[in-house]
Amino acid sequence: MRRLTTVALATCLCIGPFAPSAAAAGEVNLLANPGFESAAARWTCGAGTATTWGGHSGQYALTGTPTLASTAECAQVVPVRPGSSYTVSGWVRGGYAFLGTELGGTWSPPSGQWTRLSVPFTTGPTTTTVRVYVHGWYAQAAFEADDLVLSGPDSPSTVPAPPTDLSPSETTSHSVRLTWTGSPGAGQYRVYEDGTLRATTGSEPSVTLTGLAPGTSHTYAVSAVTTAGESALSQPVTTNIMPAQATPPYAPRSVATSIPAPGQVWLAWEAVQTATDGYNVYRDGVRIAWSYGPAYLVTSVPPGAHTYEVTALNSAGESPRSHPVTVTT
The missing domain is CATH 2.60.120.260 (Galactose-binding domain-like)
Incomplete structure (x- = not known):
């Protein structure tokens, strides 16, 4: 191959x-x-x-x-x-x-x-x-x-192979996103945290786990499930949850925009060092999205002029909003 x-x-x-x-x-x-x-x-x-x-x-x-x-x-x-x-x-x-x-x-x-x-x-x-x-x-x-x-129906006789490439990402002070490469024939996955069943998902090879304590460390593994039974566990991964912060972050700076295609607006800004929980994106005063990193592609934008603002997040709260920028699509 x-x-x-x-x-x-x-x-x-x-x-x-x-x-x-x-x-x-x-x-x-x-x-x-x-x-x-x-x-x-x-x-x-x-x-x-x-x-x-x-x-x-x-x-x-x-x-x-x-x-x-x-x-x-x-x-x-x-x-x-x-x-x-x-x-x-x-x-x-x-x-x-x-x-x-x-x-x-x-x-x-x-x-x-x-x-x-x-x-x-x-x-x-x-x-x-x-x-x-x-x-x-x-x-x-x-x-x-x-x-x-x-x-169609899964196999009643073949236990699936274990998932591979388990990887943590988008780690905040209270959550972590896990992704993996799924197993042929599997319509369900079980996620284990520190050896205990934490969540059961559908056929999508990803899950976001919430309610975690800041500054803790956890080990995860995933199995695939079919009618025939449960696979062996994937290789485990250990991730560290972001520590708690004493004060909310400052407002994001230097928000830049562009229009890569009709109905889209690209936003980018300076990263905020203490924004351990990502960023909120606002359009015309209403929160429309969350972004883990200091950039976001807004899709399905209504025609006309719209004002965008961004805030930074951590365990202590949300920052003031960035300086507003107006984009006409």
């Missing part, structure tokens, strides 16, 4: 709400890493594949550049239930794109717009796994793929 190359930005970007890389509401996505947010993890990919910034949702998408000898394929083997109905779907754009399994597939002609592909199939009486693939076509233009979904 050739590892995907991830094109990453050199700075932390905090982006407005977006649709997660997961199945539609009410469904369980049996694919692991369906939006390629963790590069090639859980996928087996050929030559010409990479993850690039931007996509249908999330921060990254798969880009495949076929050659005369390669279709730039990525595939994932998933445990399934014999004699059951499934649907594999996903979003593609660019050159010719093919999506499916050994039990049926579909394709899309070249297009500059995101197109949703979907194909239903039924497993045979002895089928216990399927191979989900996405690829382009020999010597044709590059394609992109994102938000792939395999929906």
Whole structure:
């Protein structure tokens, strides 16, 4: 397997709400890493594949550049239930794109717009796994793929592999966000804190734990769960919760703005050293978002002139608001 190359930005970007890389509401996505947010993890990919910034949702998408000898394929083997109905779907754009399994597939002609592909199939009486693939076509233009979904019942006989790449981030004085690379076929994850079950999540490989005490340290591990049972625990990680502060932070300074695209406003400001709990973003006097770092991309901005302000947060409270800036979109 050739590892995907991830094109990453050199700075932390905090982006407005977006649709997660997961199945539609009410469904369980049996694919692991369906939006390629963790590069090639859980996928087996050929030559010409990479993850690039931007996509249908999330921060990254798969880009495949076929050659005369390669279709730039990525595939994932998933445990399934014999004699059951499934649907594999996903979003593609660019050159010719093919999506499916050994039990049926579909394709899309070249297009500059995101197109949703979907194909239903039924497993045979002895089928216990399927191979989900996405690829382009020999010597044709590059394609992109994102938000792939395999929906249907999980396997009753195959215990999933343990999650990998467990990582803490966005640590504040009272919370921590955990992300990991999920397990094929898993529709649920259990999060353990210091050896005790702390939370149970759905198929999304992330969780934010709150109510933690400032200045404490905790060790976390995650398992994957299916009808067949619970996986072994992931490799544990230990994180330190930010210490308490005696006074609230000062107001953020030097708020700068730009308009990267219609309906968007990019905000950036000087980092506040004691803003251990991130920042609040206000538009026209109303709080619209929270950002962990000193930048934020506001999306779905109504037309017209709007005034933005930012505050800094820590365990002692919220700072005064920054000097207001007005942006016309």
